[in-house]
Amino acid sequence: MEANRHAPTKLLVLGAGRQQLALLDAARKRGLVVVAVDRDPSAPGFRLADRRALISFEDEPALHRLAEAERIDGVISPANDWSVGIAARVAHRLALPHPLDPKTAALAGSWLKQRERFAEADVPHDAWLGDGPEVTVQAFSLGGELHALSGPSGAAALAARAAAALGIREGPTSTRIRITARGPQVIELAARVGSPEEVEVVRVATGVDLNALALKGALGEPIEPVELPARPLAA
Missing domain, CATH: 3.40.50.20 (Rossmann fold)
Structure with missing residues (x-):
């Protein structure tokens, strides 16, 4: 090149x-x-x-x-x-x-492989058909640290555990989580930005443009630590 x-x-x-x-x-x-x-x-x-x-x-x-x-x-x-x-x-x-190596991307792109890895890493994930409200945590990882930009604190912490279990250290994630009587449970994690509507909500509420960050990540450009809001935005 x-x-x-x-x-x-x-x-x-x-x-x-x-x-x-x-x-x-x-x-x-x-x-x-x-x-x-x-x-x-x-x-x-x-x-x-x-x-x-x-x-x-x-x-x-x-x-x-x-x-x-x-x-x-x-x-x-x-x-x-x-x-x-x-x-x-x-x-x-x-x-x-x-932002992702092929092995990590293969894990992130397969719902079945995700569940296997979550079970191995003891990440709560039995929520596909469970009761309780669903939230989505939009986040961006830098150097192995997940910066949550939406979702309640308990869900954000679980999203960080889910990303770590899959080996995600860099780039955007969109993690669906159900809040159950047993606590937050992962439904699935997408190693990409969320829907356009979710990305826009994050931009308006926090000033963080996930699309801009994703472009930088895809091009290998340096990214400064994300400036987080005082409290995560419920989504």
Whole structure:
């Protein structure tokens, strides 16, 4: 990637649907050259991209060839859990910076593997069909420390345990947790930013732009410790 040092920073975004619009817009406003892929030719996010490719996320070899040909500087999967692992593997093969290594991304992208790992690490997680309200903890990890930006304190602490159990030390997470009579229980963890609505709530309430942080993480740019609100925002 040496020859690409002085070229415009180029980001590969896996997905150009409605859920990816906010991140694509943030990337464009930053002046990044955006290469977006989606198998839907009418995907609305294509209008925000500099390059677009009709590729299915299931075609990992094609994604790798595209990334190599475009000489990308980073890759991100902002809304699809199952393509988080693909993004990590593409970055790994091209020796690009990425918040997740392929092994960690594989754990994070599989609900069954998550549950196995949570059981091994004694992380409460039997809440899929349980009673009680559900909250979502939006967070960003830096150097192994999870900075929770939403959710009550008990849920935020559990989200940190869940991320640690999966080996997540860097990048965004969105963790669904049910508050039960036995205490908070993890439903699932997504190693990505949350929905556009959740990201916007965090931005308005705390001033922290998770999309901006996710872009920096995908490009290997330095990130200062997140300035947290006095109390986490219930979500």
